[in-house]
Amino acid sequence: MATRLKDTDVVIVGLGAVGGVAALPLTQAGLDVVGLEAGTWLTKRDFAPDELRNNYRGWPQASQKANQEIPTHRPNAASPLFPRLTIHPMMNGVGGTSLHYWAQSWRLNPWDFKVRSETSRRYGAARIPTGCTVEDWPFGYEELEPYYDKVEFEIGVCGAAGNVNGTIDRRGNIFEGARHREYPMPPLRGTGFTDLMAAAARTLGWHPFPGPAAVNSQRYQNRSACMYHGFCNRGGCHVDAKGSTAVTTIPKAVATGRLKVVTRAHVTSIDADANGRVAGVTYLVDGTEYVQPARVVLLGSYTYENTRLLLLSRSRAYPNGLSNNHGQVGRHYFSHNQTAGVSALFPWKTNSWYGLPAQGVAVDNWADDNFDHSNLDFIGGGNLWVYSDRRPISAASMSTFGKTDKLWGSEWKAFIKENADRTNTSYLQKTTLPYEDNYLDLDPMVKDPLGFSVCRITAEYKDNERKLGLFIQDKMEQWYRAAGAVAVERAPVGPMGPSTHAYGGTRMGDNAETNVVNRWGFSHEVQNLGIIGASVMGTSGARNPTLTAQALAWRTAEYVTKNFNSIAPRRT
Amino acid sequence: MPNLISRRELLKRAGFAGAAAVVPVGGDLLSETSTPPAALQTAASREPYEHLTALESDVLEAMVARIIPTDANGPGAREARAARYIDRALGGALASSRPLYSVGLAAVDRLSRSRGQAFTALSPEEQDVVLSDIEKGNAPGFADAAAFFALVRAHTIQGTFCDPYYGGNAGFVGWDLIGYPGVRTFVAADEQRLGADVPANHKSAYDYDMFTKAGMGTMPVER
Numbered sequence: 001m002a003t004r005l006k007d008t009d010v011v012i013v014g015l016g017a018v019g020g021v022a023a024l025p026l027t028q029a030g031l032d033v034v035g036l037e038a039g040t041w042l043t044k045r046d047f048a049p050d051e052l053r054n055n056y057r058g059w060p061q062a063s064q065k066a067n068q069e070i071p072t073h074r075p076n077a078a079s080p081l082f083p084r085l086t087i088h089p090m091m092n093g094v095g096g097t098s099l100h101y102w103a104q105s106w107r108l109n110p111w112d113f114k115v116r117s118e119t120s121r122r123y124g125a126a127r128i129p130t131g132c133t134v135e136d137w138p139f140g141y142e143e144l145e146p147y148y149d150k151v152e153f154e155i156g157v158c159g160a161a162g163n164v165n166g167t168i169d170r171r172g173n174i175f176e177g178a179r180h181r182e183y184p185m186p187p188l189r190g191t192g193f194t195d196l197m198a199a200a201a202r203t204l205g206w207h208p209f210p211g212p213a214a215v216n217s218q219r220y221q222n223r224s225a226c227m228y229h230g231f232c233n234r235g236g237c238h239v240d241a242k243g244s245t246a247v248t249t250i251p252k253a254v255a256t257g258r259l260k261v262v263t264r265a266h267v268t269s270i271d272a273d274a275n276g277r278v279a280g281v282t283y284l285v286d287g288t289e290y291v292q293p294a295r296v297v298l299l300g301s302y303t304y305e306n307t308r309l310l311l312l313s314r315s316r317a318y319p320n321g322l323s324n325n326h327g328q329v330g331r332h333y334f335s336h337n338q339t340a341g342v343s344a345l346f347p348w349k350t351n352s353w354y355g356l357p358a359q360g361v362a363v364d365n366w367a368d369d370n371f372d373h374s375n376l377d378f379i380g381g382g383n384l385w386v387y388s389d390r391r392p393i394s395a396a397s398m399s400t401f402g403k404t405d406k407l408w409g410s411e412w413k414a415f416i417k418e419n420a421d422r423t424n425t426s427y428l429q430k431t432t433l434p435y436e437d438n439y440l441d442l443d444p445m446v447k448d449p450l451g452f453s454v455c456r457i458t459a460e461y462k463d464n465e466r467k468l469g470l471f472i473q474d475k476m477e478q479w480y481r482a483a484g485a486v487a488v489e490r491a492p493v494g495p496m497g498p499s500t501h502a503y504g505g506t507r508m509g510d511n512a513e514t515n516v517v518n519r520w521g522f523s524h525e526v527q528n529l530g531i532i533g534a535s536v537m538g539t540s541g542a543r544n545p546t547l548t549a550q551a552l553a554w555r556t557a558e559y560v561t562k563n564f565n566s567i568a569p570r571r572t
Numbered sequence: 573m574p575n576l577i578s579r580r581e582l583l584k585r586a587g588f589a590g591a592a593a594v595v596p597v598g599g600d601l602l603s604e605t606s607t608p609p610a611a612l613q614t615a616a617s618r619e620p621y622e623h624l625t626a627l628e629s630d631v632l633e634a635m636v637a638r639i640i641p642t643d644a645n646g647p648g649a650r651e652a653r654a655a656r657y658i659d660r661a662l663g664g665a666l667a668s669s670r671p672l673y674s675v676g677l678a679a680v681d682r683l684s685r686s687r688g689q690a691f692t693a694l695s696p697e698e699q700d701v702v703l704s705d706i707e708k709g710n711a712p713g714f715a716d717a718a719a720f721f722a723l724v725r726a727h728t729i730q731g732t733f734c735d736p737y738y739g740g741n742a743g744f745v746g747w748d749l750i751g752y753p754g755v756r757t758f759v760a761a762d763e764q765r766l767g768a769d770v771p772a773n774h775k776s777a778y779d780y781d782m783f784t785k786a787g788m789g790t791m792p793v794e795r
Contacts, residue, residue: 051734230756351765355764393734396729408640416749
């Protein structure tokens with residue numbers, strides 16, 4: 001028999017990158033909030049600089065709820081499932097994956113909000129790929145700008161502004177949308193290698209700049225500056241210099257006295273009442289069942305779990321899953337095409353043993369619609385990113401660029417001895433579009449240990465993504481060659497499996513026939529259900545989603561604070 | 573989760589079903605009369621093993637020593653104690669690979685004997701020929717030989733270049749080989765310049781007190 005807990009104003013499912021942000025404006029406005037988190041508190045003592053544990057054994061997620069529900073994946077509905085991942089790309093914990101993410105904190109380009117209309121206007125509607133379901137966002141970049149700003153200052157984002165109120169600063173990204181003030185901190189420092197790459201980009205006439213990061217480049221809000229020690233990639237910060245919500249917005253929300261954090265809470269359903277509103281959330285802690293009644297529910301787990309929880313939460317009012325009477329839950333799914341990478345070999349050491357993946361140099365000349373696509377056969381673009389990040393096991397596992405007969409033995413050993421620090425692999429994020437036949441649903445066969453279906457991904461990259469991928473590889477090779485690379489290797493376009501950059505499934509838009517949530521992030525069908533996270537995003541841009549998802553979460557939370565009485569059903 | 577899966581199922585999933593059906597699992601194919609090569613009899617290369625049998629460990633030691641050999645470029649996987657790393661991990665994080673090692677190591681030796689001698693009795697050059705065939709899947713009767721070779725190679729690299737806490741990379745020989753200067757908790761700007769001379773500090777993550785966990789700090793209070 002479930003224990004029924006005391007009613008609360010708002011319950012947030014998931015206290016990660018977005019739930020952890022939303023909690024702050026809600027509690028500051030005086031609302032009582034319960035935050036349900038599947039993981040536990042982790043502290044800087046947990047974040048040992050240990051490559052084997054973090055990058056090969058997937059700690060901590062290997063032993064967490066997330067790992068029991070890794071989505072399955074098939075490229076299309078006629079294909080059998082691909083082999084399932086053994087480590088979930090995301091983690092549980094207070095702060096969620098903002099604990100171990102790379103912390104790259106980009107704003108989307110203004111074009112990303114208007115992909116359909118701007119493509120049609122500039123090149124003609126025929127340039128939207130067949131089967132693509134992309135829509136303009138219900139608002140433009142300008143609407144989100146103040147929320148980007150709030151989050152940048154609250155979690156602490158460093159970077160070089162390229163456009164402050166329309167004034168272009170060539171030290172930053174000249175292609176970015178106008179921001180109304182500088183970043184709260186200057187960018188992370190460059191390394192010898194990233195400075196050299198920046199110089200090479202300038203010889204090509206490109207505009208290199210240091211990327212933005214939720215990492216302290218200097219002491220900020222009583223947290224340490226970054227130590228550049230080299231274990232940020234899938235590792236938490238040992239000095240709290242990374243602006244995870246675990247050390248920024250969540251402690252602040254707790255300090256208001258209005259956020260109750262419940263850890264080890266495994267949410268199993270969001271419960272609708274006879275009137276079609278949500279009444280609360282059912283969850284388990286170590287096998288004991290609780291019901292948390294709430295006047296407003298904010299669903300803030302990851303894209304796959306947001307979708308799965310809705311589809312699993314069936315009721316009389318929502319027989320096909322909560323907020324799914326229009327059949328849109330799981331639709332318009334896509335994950336960033338980060339495959340089709342490029343690696344280079346240099347004839348000298350790059351000295352990349354330390355640093356972090358957010359410490360690097362970006363080129364946006366070939367991103368979004370920053371260049372003319374009139375004579376090209378794709379839309380969108382890619383952000384080119386070169387960074388300082390190397391650890392010994394991965395270094396020794398390097399490609400030998402075809403220069404050794406075998407990948408073991410004395411000849412190979414001599415090669416890695418000489419070249420382990422002479423390589424670089426770029427990070428190429430490319431516009432990825434939603435399509436009719438790329439979607440999420442419940443796997444009919446594969447269940448979690450409680451017997452609930454896991455999320456199933458049916459998705460593959462299409463022609464636009466493949467052509468764009470090749471174009472970006474050409475640009476990246478050009479950049480590496482300009483910097484003196486003696487060999488360049490290209491990876492193929494990979495499968496579209498579980499990703500850290502997963503979008504859609506509960507898309508935001510004004511049209512209830514094609515979107516799950518409205519312009520405020522609230523369900524078109526369920527008056528008091530809000531959804532936060534990249535699952536509401538309808539376009540990917542060419543850059544990491546977290547800051548945009550966090551800005552949207554702040555905006556949705558602020559909407560709740562200003563409209564609580566009209567959103568929340570009266571207590572009965 | 574692993575304890576919910578039978579060994580038979582694991583073998584099946586790993587593509588070893590054929591081998592498992594006809595070959596008893598374990599070290600029993602390794603002959604009691606096999607003689608460890610002289611190189612394995614030095615004190616430095618012998619380890620107490622927690623999970624592998626003595627005969628399995630002999631074959632594994634010989635394999636890792638050919639994957640990352642001891643040569644003119646210095647110590648290899650043997651000195652790094654990569655096999656010790658694998659043995660320990662087979663009781664923990666790599667436990668799901670334990671049956672693969674039983675079947676695979678037996679198959680390596682069986683293949684070698686079918687050509688005349690125990691794997692450990694071959695010269696290094698002869699061992700390389702056998703391993704090359706296994707890597708290419710050119711090993712009759714050895715189902716998924718290539719996958720087994722790739723598995724052992726990956727684990728040998730882990731055992732040679734991991735944090736020494738895990739029993740491999742002994743004496744930091746792996747990190748010294750590729751020039752990794754060691755775990756630091758602070759890195760200065762000058763140490764990230766091209767051509768910077770950053771001395772090897774031979775530090776494990778767990779040489780830093782803050783990561784040993786016990787007895788420091790308190791859990792955040794839950795409200």
